[in-house]
Amino acid sequence: MLKVAIIGAGAISTAHIEGYLQFKDRCQIVAISDCYPEKARRRSETYGLDAKIVEDYKELLHDGIDVVSVCTPPYVHAEIAIDFLRAGSHVIIEKPMAASLRECDEINEAARASGKLVSVIAQNRFRTPMMKLKAVLDSGLAGKIVHAQADSCWWRGYGYYDLWWRGTWEKEGGGPTLNHAVHHIDALLWMRGRPSEVQAFMSNVAHDNAEVEDLSIAMLRYPDGTLGQVTSSVVHHGEEQQLVFQGLNARISAPWKLTASVSKTNGFPENDRELEANIQRLYDSLPTLPIEGHAAQIDDVLTAIETGGTVLVDGVSGRETLELIMGIYKSASTGECARLPLLSDDPFYTREGVLRHAVRFYEKKHHVENFADMAISTGSSLEAGDK
Template sequence: MLKIGIIGTGGIAAAHIDGYRRFADECEIVALCDVAPGRAAALRAQPGLTSARAYERVEDMLAAENLDLVSIATPPSTHAELTIAALRAGVDVLVEKPMAPSLEECDAMIAAATENDRILSVVAQNRFRDDMATLKEVLDSGLIGPVSHAQVSSAWWRGTAYYDLWWRGTWESEGGGCTLNHAIHHLDLTLWLLGAPRAVTAVLTNAAHENSEVEDLSVAVLQYDRALAEVTSSVVHHGEEQAIVVHGRHARVSQPWKVVADAAEPNGFPVPGGDPGRVAKIEALAASHRALEHVGHPGQIGDMLGAVRERRRPAVDGTDGRRAIELVTAIYQAGIERRTVDLPVSADDPYYRAGTLVERAPHFFEKTTAVADLPGAITVGSSSAIDD
């Protein structure tokens, strides 16, 4: 029975707790930790957690417990420090997205995992969704032909009070705005589906949140060898209607699911009705997808538990988490410096280092409110929305 600790007991911790509960025959949550006085102890009242011990200091939890795995579900600026502490204590780590605000911190986390022979995984739960797995299977099949254009819409909506929470809305404590903390899901999926681009250009703004210094909207263009991908990162889009649309030479596929395949007349104009044979092949491949046993956080947690037991690489490791941060870094650098940024980002680039965004990023507005907690539940507006 693997012994699990949860570090950070705010809203997203519930997804981790639910995930571990799905595997009650494999693991047990034995420790909860949160720096907010009484918060971890209050969570123990939930079913299945009454025997867990509560801590307010990570050092105390790591010293007192013989843990196999911890989930880190704290604000982004704390991820590196907490992850490294757990790895050095001999504990495997599943850390929430985003991995860390800087590539420097990501590399320190990966190094700590290697040096201590521990497993590090970064949450990318949307890879564990049937719709996204189906899209990847179709793209990998080659049926749509070489990719020419992708449109990725990470469309969220948040009211101004969202940024009143103490750690949100500043470059120092949140690490960035919607590009880092919301679109990280879609950026990870873009890398998973299409691979890494060779260059990035972007623009950033704050269109609707005057109590936040970070961006609430960015638009990036990713350049591949011949293809382009547009990525919109937003918390200003009403309805949260998200989509990933991929156009290949022979067909277009997307989630929400749609398949279109055009064919050319001798003069190059579209044939009425397109290419129904190719559409049928793509639809048949999609229909053959074998449903995942567990989806979202439970899917990734199940994989991570297997990795811990078998001492193997998890489906999403620290290198995967770092790739997403590298893309975010390039988007921020391109938007702030108003230029195209080539990838990869090298270690001698100022934007590789922790603190550069704090020094160089614009304050679109000054943060005006900082409350300890916000009332109410986390809600996602659209049925097509990527899990937060």
């Protein structure tokens, strides 16, 4: 029976707790830590847990914890993850992996030294539509991908950034590009690979109680000359999200949509019904996942621990996602095209460099310590979440 600790009792911790509780024969939540212990106590009581409640997570470092879920604000992800890795725990980290690429590298080095697993939450990969889309892309039926599009469109009201750690470069690390679009960017990298160049713009158009952006648009160039784009937003009503891949033969997407075209003699399109039928048959033949979302990723980690295997989303994947996000911030802050990879001497490699160079749109003049405990919106087929 694996002993589990939850570090951070904010809204996203419920997804982790409920995920672990689906595997009661394999693991047990034995501790919850939060700088507001009453929040941790409420989580334990709500789920009927017999969990140790501590204010300082360091009290748990010698308790023989097997698996830790880090559900805190991003600026302390690295410190917590590294401490537990060195103590001999496997670590699951909520998105984003850390506040800087250097911190990601430090986490990965600690994992290598300890021999323990790191998995960064990317629950969209563990959803049936995404797994099916990835399999169809890998089949090659759509042809060479010439354009990729990720729309991570959310809506958050003005008060969203009143929470004490949100809306600051120091503690949240960025706006929706980092904290909402991270899942769509992870999926885009998983399916399409890393671009070589990024040209981006960002702005704050509706939240003058935040330093960070509430809208960004990035253009991507891949090594083969093909293009992509990413929209990250908390100002889009309807919160529509999608991943779209335009191949030479067909267009496929999540949510699922399929169109295949062939050329008439004058170059105008007509539907390729045979290819559409072939792709649809493949899509329909692919299995539905028995477990999805956070629970499926937790199952992936538990299985890797039990079998000595690997995880689908490791610390390398988490770092690659943050690298593209930092490339977007670099380009949007400097007006220059950012070239990937970002090296260790790049200003946007460290948290200190980001704090010096990232654009501050407004001064955060007031804050609240906590919001009332309530459900959060997490999207539909393409899900993100707030801590």
